[in-house]
Each structure stands twice: as C-alpha cells, then as structure tokens.
Amino acid sequence: MRTRGRPGQRTREDRAALVANRHGDDTFAYYAAKYGLTPPGEEAVTDDPPYGDRWTTWDDSTAGERGPQPYPDWVVTELGAVDTELGILKTGKEADVFLVERSVPNEDRGTIMAAKRYRDPKHRMFHRDDGYREGRRDRESRVNRAMAKGSAFGREAVAGQWARAEFDALNALWTAGVAVPYPVQILGTELLMEFIGEGDGVAAPRLAQLRPEPEERDDLWDQLAHNLELLALAGFAHGDLSAYNLLVQDGRLVVIDVPQIVDVVGNPHGREFLDRDVRNVGAWFVARGLDPARVDDLSDALARDARLA
Numbered sequence: 678m679r680t681r682g683r684p685g686q687r688t689r690e691d692r693a694a695l696v697a698n699r700h701g702d703d704t705f706a707y708y709a710a711k712y713g714l715t716p717p718g719e720e721a722v723t724d725d726p727p728y729g730d731r732w733t734t735w736d737d738s739t740a741g742e743r744g745p746q747p748y749p750d751w752v753v754t755e756l757g758a759v760d761t762e763l764g765i766l767k768t769g770k771e772a773d774v775f776l777v778e779r780s781v782p783n784e785d786r787g788t789i790m791a792a793k794r795y796r797d798p799k800h801r802m803f804h805r806d807d808g809y810r811e812g813r814r815d816r817e818s819r820v821n822r823a824m825a826k827g828s829a830f831g832r833e834a835v836a837g838q839w840a841r842a843e844f845d846a847l848n849a850l851w852t853a854g855v856a857v858p859y860p861v862q863i864l865g866t867e868l869l870m871e872f873i874g875e876g877d878g879v880a881a882p883r884l885a886q887l888r889p890e891p892e893e894r895d896d897l898w899d900q901l902a903h904n905l906e907l908l909a910l911a912g913f914a915h916g917d918l919s920a921y922n923l924l925v926q927d928g929r930l931v932v933i934d935v936p937q938i939v940d941v942v943g944n945p946h947g948r949e950f951l952d953r954d955v956r957n958v959g960a961w962f963v964a965r966g967l968d969p970a971r972v973d974d975l976s977d978a979l980a981r982d983a984r985l986a
C-alpha cells in the first residue's frame with residue numbers, strides 16, 4: 678500500500694458529480710480493476726485515493742515508456758500526484774479514450790490527458806490485427822503461444838502490443854515534427870497522451886465534423902500536406918488516414934490514431950499505402966471544393982519524399 682498524502686482539491690461532492698455518469702453499467706468497475714482506480718467504498722478503509730482516483734502512474738513507467746525529452750512543462754512528474762477519471766471521451770472500434778486529470782494535491786498544478794485504453798481483441802468490433810501484426814511477433818514464445826491460442830493472457834498481450842505500437846509511432850512522429858499529441862507514457866494497455874481540446878475537457882472536433890469555408894479548407898489541406906510530407910520524409914504512411922483521424926483545435930490540424938503506421942520503404946506495398954491515405958482524405962476535401970489536381974500532386978510529392986519515385 679502506498680502512502681503519499683491525500684488529494685485536497687476536490688470535495689467528495691465534486692467527485693460524486695464527476696463520477697455520477699459512471700454508474701450506468703459495469704464499465705467503470707472493469708476499468709477500475711484493470712487500471713488501479715479506487716472502486717466505490719474503498720477509500721474509507723484503505724489508504725487509497727478517493728473513489729475514481731488512483732496514484733499517478735508516472736513512476737511505474739520506465740525510461741523507454743515515457744515520451745521524448747525534454748518533457749513539456751505541462752507534464753506532471755511529481756510522485757505525489759493523483760489521477761482522476763473525468764469520464765469517457767469516445768468508445769472506438771479497438772480502444773476507448775478517457776479523460777484523465779493528473780494533479781498535485783494542495784498545489785495549483787494539474788493537467789488533462791487523453792488515456793487511450795486498448796481492448797483485448799475479443800472485445801473489439803473490428804480486427805486490424807491480421808496483416809498489420811505480421812513481423813511484430815513478441816520475442817517471448819510464451820506470449821506467442823498464448824496469442825495464438827487466444828487465451829485471456831494472450832489477448833491482453835495483443836492489446837498491449839497495439840498500445841506499445843501507437844506509443845512508439847507517436848514518439849517517432851513527434852520527434853519528426855509531425856503535429857501529433859505528445860505521448861506522455863505507456864503502461865500495459867494504457868497510453869496517456871496530450872489532450873487535444875479546451876482546458877475544460879471539451880475535445881477538439883474531428884475534421885469530418887467541420888464545414889470549412891474555402892479559405893480554411895485550403896489552409897487545412899496545406900497543414901495536412903505538410904504533416905504527410907514530414908511523415909513520408911521519415912519513411913512512413915499513416916495507414917488509416919481519414920477525416921475521422923484528424924482533429925482540428927483552433928484551426929490547427931492534429932494527426933491521431935497512429936498504431937498502424939506503415940514503413941513505406943520496407944513494405945513492398947509502400948507506395949499503395951501512401952496513395953490510399955491521400956485518396957481517402959483527399960476525397961473529403963474534394964467533396965468540399967478542393968481542386969482534385971492537388972490530391973494527385975500530393976501523392977506524387979509524398980512518393981518522392983519517401984524516395985519511392
């Protein structure tokens with residue numbers, strides 16, 4: 678049991694309001710058990726933080742499980758910090774994204790992060806594992822066998838591999854200067870990253886939700902082209918690019934959902950992956966009036982950047 682002082686910022690009533698929407702089903706209980714959150718009633722008899730909170734997991738991640746240095750100044754590294762679940766942002770096909778606040782008790786210092794929690798394959802709605810996972814076999818044969826058998830342990834390992842793949846991709850892309858959320862840390866099947874949105878926890882809209890005027894549309898296209906060129910120069914295609922995997926915060930385009938990025942140089946179908954990404958997201962822009970020639974131009978430019986043309 679860890680003893681580290683109790684959070685003093687929120688009252689029990691504040692917390693009750695925050696967690697009120699978590700009582701509907703057993704989702705919270707499941708996540709509480711898996712991610713170390715205090716379940717109802719526990720705080721009265723143990724030294725754990727209040728219901729829905731946990732001690733910061735920052736020190737549970739090793740050096741290779743934390744984002745690139747220098748850490749941005751908003752990253753809370755204090756060992757006495759507390760993580761508070763603020764609610765679910767979105768349930769996706771293969772992961773759920775939660776809002777987590779990491780704050781230092783009795784200090785006016787805290788930050789909101791997005792926690793992407795991968796589901797084990799049995800609880801997914803769609804499998805992108807086959808194909809993409811090739812070559813990503815775990816060196817440990819016990820893990821391989823468990824994964825092949827689809828046991829609970831094996832399924833957990835697959836979810837962990839996806840979380841790790843996305844964390845590594847975010848690291849590589851952040852370092853290459855691509856506009857992606859800063860990857861704070863990875864722990865098992867949970868990836869903590871920069872929250873793209875307002876300080877009050879309202880997430881940035883997906884590109885697909887916007888109806889931009891021509892001028893804004895062209896600006897977003899230019900930002901997209903710039904980011905995809907940085908990706909291509911680093912040898913990658915996104916692999917699942919669409920107007921749903923791009924967020925727009927105050928006019929700034931941010932690329933998300935990157936666990937499947939493709940090494941276009943090593944992959945025999947590299948050029949096809951580059952083209953498909955551009956085609957998919959290009960169709961959205963063309964439907965909103967973008968000159969189709971610009972889509973073809975971008976495909977050609979990316980192939981050159983990745984030295985595939």
Ligand SMILES: Nc1ncnc2c1ncn2[C@@H]1O[C@H](COP(=O)(O)OP(=O)(O)OP(=O)(O)O)[C@@H](O)[C@H]1O
Pocket residue numbers: 766767768769770771772773774791793858870871872873874880881883921922933934935
């Ligand atoms: N860092 C973030 N900041 C704000 N919102 C985010 C962040 N990451 C993800 N989201 C929100 O959660 C949604 C799902 O995230 P993501 O696309 O990474 O997961 P997914 O499992 O692939 O979901 P989907 O099946 O919807 O594509 C995003 O569309 C976005 O609205």
Ligand SMILES: [Mg+2]
Pocket residue numbers: 769921922934
């Ligand atoms: Mg997505």
